[in-house]
Structures are given as structure tokens and as C-alpha cells.
Amino acid sequence: MQSTDLKRLLIPSLLGLAIVTGSAQAAAPLRPPQGYFAPVDKFKSGDNSEGCDAMPAPYTGALQFRSKYEGSDKARATLNVQSEQAFRDTTADITKIERGTSKRVMQFMRDGRPEQLDCTLAWLSAWAQADALMSRDFNHTGKSMRKWALGSMASAYLRLKFSDSHPLATHQEQAQKIEAWFSKMADQVVSDWDNLPLDKTNNHSYWAAWSVMATAVATNRRDLFDWAVKEYKVGANQIDADGFLPNELKRQQRALAYHNYALPPLAMIASFAQVNGVDLRQENHGALKRLGERVLAGVKDPDTFEQKNGKQQDMTDLKVDSKFAWLEPYCSLYTCAPDVLARKHKMQPFKTFRLGGDLTKVYDPAHEKGS
Numbered sequence: 001m002q003s004t005d006l007k008r009l010l011i012p013s014l015l016g017l018a019i020v021t022g023s024a025q026a027a028a029p030l031r032p033p034q035g036y037f038a039p040v041d042k043f044k045s046g047d048n049s050e051g052c053d054a055m056p057a058p059y060t061g062a063l064q065f066r067s068k069y070e071g072s073d074k075a076r077a078t079l080n081v082q083s084e085q086a087f088r089d090t091t092a093d094i095t096k097i098e099r100g101t102s103k104r105v106m107q108f109m110r111d112g113r114p115e116q117l118d119c120t121l122a123w124l125s126a127w128a129q130a131d132a133l134m135s136r137d138f139n140h141t142g143k144s145m146r147k148w149a150l151g152s153m154a155s156a157y158l159r160l161k162f163s164d165s166h167p168l169a170t171h172q173e174q175a176q177k178i179e180a181w182f183s184k185m186a187d188q189v190v191s192d193w194d195n196l197p198l199d200k201t202n203n204h205s206y207w208a209a210w211s212v213m214a215t216a217v218a219t220n221r222r223d224l225f226d227w228a229v230k231e232y233k234v235g236a237n238q239i240d241a242d243g244f245l246p247n248e249l250k251r252q253q254r255a256l257a258y259h260n261y262a263l264p265p266l267a268m269i270a271s272f273a274q275v276n277g278v279d280l281r282q283e284n285h286g287a288l289k290r291l292g293e294r295v296l297a298g299v300k301d302p303d304t305f306e307q308k309n310g311k312q313q314d315m316t317d318l319k320v321d322s323k324f325a326w327l328e329p330y331c332s333l334y335t336c337a338p339d340v341l342a343r344k345h346k347m348q349p350f351k352t353f354r355l356g357g358d359l360t361k362v363y364d365p366a367h368e369k370g371s
Contacts, residue, residue, distance in 0.1 A: 028276075028277075029220050030216055030217045030220050030221075030222065030225055030276055031162065031217065031275060031276065032158050032162055032217050032272060032275065033271055033272065033275050033329075033332070033362065033363065034275070035361065035362030035363055035365065036158050036159055036162045036163070036362060037162050037163065037164050038109070038159075038163060038164070038361070038362075038365070039163055039164045039165040040108065040109055040110075040112040040163060040165040040167065041109065041110050041111070041112065042110075042111065042112050043112035043113075044111050044112055044113050051115065051119075052115060052118070052119035052122065053100060053119070055122065055123050055126060056092075056093035056094075056096035056097050056100070056123070057093050058093075058126055058127045058129075058130035058132040059091075059093050059094050059127075059132050059133055060130055060131065060132055060133075060134075060135070061135065062135050062137035062138065062142070063133070063135045063137065063138035063139070063141075063142025063143060063145060063146060064137060064138060064139050064141075064142055065087050065090055065091055065139065065141040065142050065145060066083040066086045066087050066090075066141065067083060067087065067140070067141045068083055068084035068087050087141065091145055094133070094145055094149050097123055097124075097127060097149070097153070098148070098149050098152035098153065098353050098354070099152075099353050100120075100123060101120055101123065101124065101152065101153050101156045101157070101353075102152060102156045102353035102356060102357040103353070103357075104116050104117075104119055104120040104123075105120055105156040105157070105159050105160060105356075105357055106156075106351070106357045106358050106361075108120065108160075108167070109159055109163070109361070112165075117160070117167055117171075120160075121171055121174045121175075121178070124153065124157070124174075124178045124181075125174045125177055125178060127181070128177045128178050128180070128181030129177065131181070131184075132181075133145075133146050133149055133150075133185060134184065134185060134188060136188075138192075143189075143192040143193070144204055144207075146185065146188065146189060146192065147189045147192070147193065147204075147207055147208040147211045147212075148207060148211070148354060150182065150185045150186060150189060150211040150212075150214075150215060151207060151210050151211030151214055151265075151354060151355075151356075152353050152354050152355075152356065153182070154182050154186075154211065154214035154215045154218050154356075155210075155214040155268075155355055155356025155357075156353070156356040156357050157178065157182070157218055157356075158214060158217060158218055158356060159356065159357065159362075161175075161218055179218060179219050182215045182218055182219060183215065183219045183221065183224075185215070186211065186212050186215035186216070186219075186221075186224050189208050189211055189212055190212060190224070190227055192208065193205050193208040193209075193231070194227070198234075198238070199247065201234055201235070201238065201247065202245070202247040202248060202258075202262070203248065203258055203261050203262040203265075205231055205234070205235065206231070206232075206235045206262055206265040206266050206269075207265045207354075208231070209227070209228045209231035209232055209235070209265060209269055210228070210264070210265035210268050210269055210355075212224050212227055212228045212231075213225065213228035213229075213268070213269050213272050213273075214268075214272075214356070216228060217272060217276075225273075225276065228269055228272075228273075229269070229273055229278055229280070231269075232266060232269045232270065232273070232280055232283070233280070233283055233284075235262070235266055236266070236280070236283040236284045236287040236288060237283070237284045237287065239284060239287035239288075239290055239291050241290075242290070242294065243287075243290035243291050243292075243293055243294025243295075244259070244294060244308060245258075245259055245262055245291065248262060249305075249308060249309045250309075252309060252311040253311045253312060253313055253314045254313075254314050254317075255305050255308070255309050255311065255313065256295070256298045256299070256302055256305045256313045256315075256318065257313070257314060257315075257316075257317040257318060259291065259294065259295050259298065259305075260295050260299075260317070260318060260323060260324070260326075261317075261323070262291070263291060263292060263295060263326040263330070264325055264326040264352070264354070264355055266288055266291070266326075267288065267292075267326040267329040267330045267333065268326075268329050268355060270288055270329070270333055271329035271332060271333060271363075274333065281333055281334065288330070288333070288334075289334050292326070292330050292334075296340060298313075299315075299318055302315060321347040321350070322350060322351060322352045324344075324347055324350065325350035325351075325352045325355055325359050327340070327343075327344045327347075327350070328344075328350055328359040328360060328362070328363035328364060329359070329363060331344060331363075331364075332363050344364075345367055348360045348364065348367050349361065349367075
């Protein structure tokens with residue numbers, strides 16, 4: 001056979017193979033970073049004396065909550081103690097399911113006690129059955145609670161969904177019910193936070209995008225994944241050449257704290273995007289890296305922020321190690337300097353329920369010190 005004849009036969013076949021391969025890649029299931037595939041450490045018999053705590057009542061009421069900054073000026077930086085207590089009282093059940101889900105999943109991944117898994121799934125199933133947190137009657141604080149809660153629960157659930165131990169294999173009906181609820185809630189979060197004016201787009205939008213990214217992977221919804229990436233890009237392009245976020249600088253004495261608070265969702269989204277073939281590290285000329293470096297420099301010398309907005313910085317939140325949990329995904333995306341790694345190792349393990357639990361266990365298990 002002549003070589004030209006062979007080419008005529010091969011080229012259509014190779015084109016077809018390329019099309020099929022491309023389609024397969026495009027349709028590849030969404031996945032979390034590798035640490036989420038970790039198996040349960042050990043399985044113990046069901047003799048845990050802790051049992052299952054009383055389930056928080058599914059919250060189905062209006063998402064109308066007082067802000068802890070009620071009465072503050074437009075900087076929203078002065079705490080109102082009375083309104084904060086009212087907020088905590090009315091959202092107590094929501095916070096309980098957030099914290100409880102994270103705690104039980106961490107315990108289960110460590111101990112493998114079946115009652116820990118049963119308790120977690122029972123709580124989530126009951127809230128899903130009640131269509132909790134889905135009210136269309138909400139204010140800003142209410143829609144904020146919705147996206148925080150979704151992010152907390154969905155990101156903890158990822159440990160169960162993807163573990164190589166396959167703990168959900170015998171709980172498929174509950175899993176489907178829970179994932180359908182997460183999916184529905186994510187649609188509402190997108191509606192709540194989509195296409196805001198840039199002067200209204202701040203850390204809340206980044207946290208909303210994180211909750212949608214976690215749900216996208218838990219439910220394998222590419223449309224949610226794409227929305228989270230879109231919102232990440234909006235956030236990254238708000239970071240200026242010096243690593244500052246203009247809308248967080250408005251927070252006066254809490255500007256540095258809010259720059260730090262913006263980092264966890266952005267770093268998590270970038271980490272999840274990367275393992276799904278979307279590299280966001282260079283967005284806006286490495287904006288995420290600039291923001292991280294600006295915050296770390298600000299913690300060492302807060303005067304850089306005072307010079308920028310004229311306010312002495314409140315460092316209270318920045319003395320809490322868990323507030324720096326973003327270092328785990330961040331240092332998986334970028335090569336962190338030795339002094340940053342040393343600081344990270346000193347503060348580990350990083351546990352924060354809003355990101356699904358123990359991030360050190362996920363991103364840096366060699367330095368995980370237990371629960």
C-alpha cells in the first residue's frame with residue numbers, strides 16, 4: 001500500500017480519536033485535590049459512648065438576621081455586641097449543623113466508627129428532607145449564612161464522597177437526597193450573588209463562590225464549577241498591583257483581617273480548579289500570590305495597611321492560627337518561602353469548619369498532628 005493511501009486511511013481515524021479523546025476530557029468527572037481521596041484511618045466497632053448529639057432543628061424560616069455590625073457606618077467595622085448576640089441566637093441551629101458535620105466527618109475519617117457516619121448522614125438527610133435554608137425571604141446577613149452553611153457542609157461531605165474507603169456505598173439513597181439539596185441550594189447561592197456591581201463584590205462573593213465550587217465537585221456539575229471560576233476571576237482582578245483589595249481596605253481598622261479572610265475561599269477555589277484542568281495561578285499576573293504575600297507582610301508589619309487607609313489595624317483575629325488555614329492550599333499552588341513553611345508548620349494542624357474540617361490532613365498529611 002502506498003504511503004499516501006495509508007495516510008488517507010489513518011487521518012480520519014486519528015481525527016476521530018482526537019475528537020473522542022477531547023470529548024472524554026471535557027466530560028471527565030469533577031474531582032477534589034488528592035487528599036480528599038484518603039481512606040478512613042481505621043475502623044472501630046460501634047461502641048462509641050458519645051452517641052449522636054441531638055439534631056439541630058432544620059431551619060426553614062426566613063433568612064432575616066441582624067448583622068453583628070448593626071448601627072456601624074459604611075465601613076462595617078464596629079462590632080455591635082447586642083446585635084451579634086441576637087445573630088448568634090437566631091442562627092444557632094445553622095451553626096450547629098455546620099460545626100457538627102465537620103466534627104463528625106473528621107471523627108469518622110480518623111476512627112471509622114459507623115455511628116459517626118450514620119449521625120452525619122441522618123442530620124444532613126433531615127435538613128435536606130425539610131428543604132432547609134432555602135427561603136427566598138432573606139436579607140444580606142441571611143444570604144451570607146446560606147452560602148457559609150453550604151460551603152461548610154458540602155466541603156466536609158467531599159471527604160465522604162471521594163474517600164477510597166467508599167463510606168457512602170451503602171448509603172446511596174441518603175447521599176442522593178443530600179446531594180440534590182446541596183445542588184438546589186447552590187443554584188440559589190448563584191442567584192443570590194451573581195453579577196454584583198464591583199463596588200459590592202468583596203469577600204462574601206468569594207465565600208459564595210467557594211460554596212458553589214465545593215458543591216460542583218460533590219454533585220459533578222460543570223455549570224456550578226464554571227460559575228465559581230468566573231467569580232474567582234472577578235475577585236483576582238480586584239487585587240491591585242501591590243496586593244491590596246480596595247473593597248477590603250474600606251474596612252478601616254479591620255482591613256488587614258478582611259484581606260486575610262478573603263484568602264481561604266480564593267485559595268481553595270484555585271486549588272480545586274487546578275486539579276480539574278483550570279490553572280488560575282496566573283490570573284491577573286499572579287494576583288492570589290500577591291494577596292498572600294501582602295497579608296503575610298502585613299501580619300509582620302501592620303503599618304503597611306495603616307499607611308494605606310490611615311487606620312491602626314485590629315490584630316485580634318490574626319492571632320488565631322486557624323485564620324491562616326488558607327496556607328495549606330496556597331502552598332500547594334505556589335512555592336512558599338522557607339520562613340512561610342516554618343510558620344505554617346508551627347500553626348498546624350489547620351482546622352476550620354467553613355472549609356470542611358482538617359485541611360492539614362488533606363493538603364499536608366506528613367505534618368498532620370492528629371485531631
